[in-house]
Amino acid sequence: MNDDPNILILTAGYGDGHIQVANALRNEFHTQGVRSVHVLDLLDEAHPRLNSLIRYIYLKSGPSQRAGFDYYGWSYYSTRNLNYDKWLAKPLLALGRQKFKQVIRSLLPDAVISTFPYVPVSPLCRKSGIAIPTFTVLTDFALHNRWMISKSDRFYVATKDLKEAMIQRKIQPRQIMVSGIPIRESFYASVDTCKLYEQYGLDPGKPVVLVMAGAYGVLQNMKSILEHLTALDNVQFAVVCGKNGKLKEELQARFAHQPQVKLLGYVETIHELMRLASCIITKAGGITLSEAIKMNVPICIFKPFPGQEKENARYLNDRGAALVARSAEELQEQIRKLLSDPVAYRRVKSAISRINSQQQPNAARSIALDVLETVNRLGTHHRNHMPTHERIPVPMDRLSF
Structure with missing residues (x-):
């Protein structure tokens, strides 16, 4: 012993x-x-x-x-x-x-x-x-x-x-x-979502799309993504720019006057935003995907980089647990359908639950x-x-x- x-x-x-x-x-x-x-x-x-x-x-x-x-x-x-x-x-x-x-x-x-x-x-x-x-x-x-x-x-x-x-x-x-895949203990904690909506300035009556640029803000074409997504009605966006201060400044200059867009820098408490999210847009890193799977949040992956990200995206997409978009237009349509079609939404969440149940x-x-x-x-x-x-x-x- x-x-x-x-x-x-x-x-x-x-x-x-x-x-x-x-x-x-x-x-x-x-x-x-x-x-x-x-x-x-x-x-x-x-x-x-x-x-x-x-x-x-x-x-x-x-x-x-x-x-x-x-x-x-x-x-x-x-x-x-x-x-x-x-x-x-x-x-x-x-x-x-x-x-x-x-x-x-x-x-x-x-x-x-x-x-x-x-x-x-x-x-x-x-x-x-x-x-x-x-x-x-x-x-x-x-x-x-x-x-x-x-x-x-x-x-x-x-x-x-x-x-x-x-x-x-x-x-x-x-x-x-x-x-x-091991994730932070905070993803297992219970939270008061009512307080979180107020804390992040979000409307509890509208679906929240969490846009994650990655720790270093490397999600491609963020400006184009948001320009297409903000055309969707009755949807709000929490945009996490990571450690890329320049990206946040550029997006602030473009979207500062659009109340449905909440721009954030590096967020340590990302689990709180995932709790509020109806879906997330993210890179295909294994840890972020695991966090979303544990939270049972539908995943949209935008232009995964060749290598492990592309293979991660392919695996989840093949099993119906994630959507993969190759253009801002395709991403816009995927989000629109996901949030407006309850059957499609439940199908994705069920696929995520099947993966979660293995772990x-x-x-x-x-x-x-x-x-x-x-x-x-x-x-x-x-x-x-x-x-x-x-x-x-x-x-x-x-x-x-």
Whole structure:
């Protein structure tokens, strides 16, 4: 029995999604009484300058794609079925490897959880001479072979279909739990919607369309979207611009005099707006989609970027749980029909409910309890495998506790 487990969670700063998942897990471990939980952006710790460059390239992939240079989509699809055991993949697996070994030898964690497809975590732990159970949390609805890099003892996925796809790629069924993607605890809390309408200046007598530009305000063609949507009668719009202050200023100049449009910047309490929303317009990031699914809010996805966003959108669209629009005109028509046709509206919500029913009621809690059960079953024998004089100190300023 391990009464004081030590948990390491690996994440990455490409968008906010992976960090949100890591934080949701950390908070749940704290709720379960675990004091030592460390969240580490491994690539940022190992190669900060390279990480900054990769992050910049990632954030610029949207504008580049619109300009006809789709390097992100090309890299995603060209490596989707790549065998990472082959020599061709060796350079991709080298980044962060040495730093990971140092962290392992310094922290001696009882469990390592990956929320981003990094290094081959499980083999590296074994090569370090330390028996540590490893876990990977997939944050998408579609499978890419890079999620198997970790060779983890357990994988947590969003759907039964994703589990079946992993089984086809030789992962054992007992290694896979359909947990759902961890989201913030606030999405499970009850709220007083009457107060929320007043707080956000919204009319409780009209449907609310929540337009989410993403954390960095990268949803395409926001001005055109709103120009088309505001032509709809008896509908109001809560527009979240994220951290893109320039976008908010541009939209403010255009829509300031239209009372049905409420413009907001970065909103930490997005769960409150989802509670009020009749539907949302969003990018196809796995975490935002999971939040909407948990809230049972119909989803409209606008021009998903090639890569995991496009695959997430395709998966939900094929199952009737989301609508995908390729133009502002198509989006306008989808919203009009969705809000005016009760049968179509119920059909989408039913499809969302079917996906939700596959998942655990609280993904973060189910994952944390499963990890702790594994740690308790294995005990703490690995702590004594690494002599004290061999432990390598690691800078702790980048670790979040």
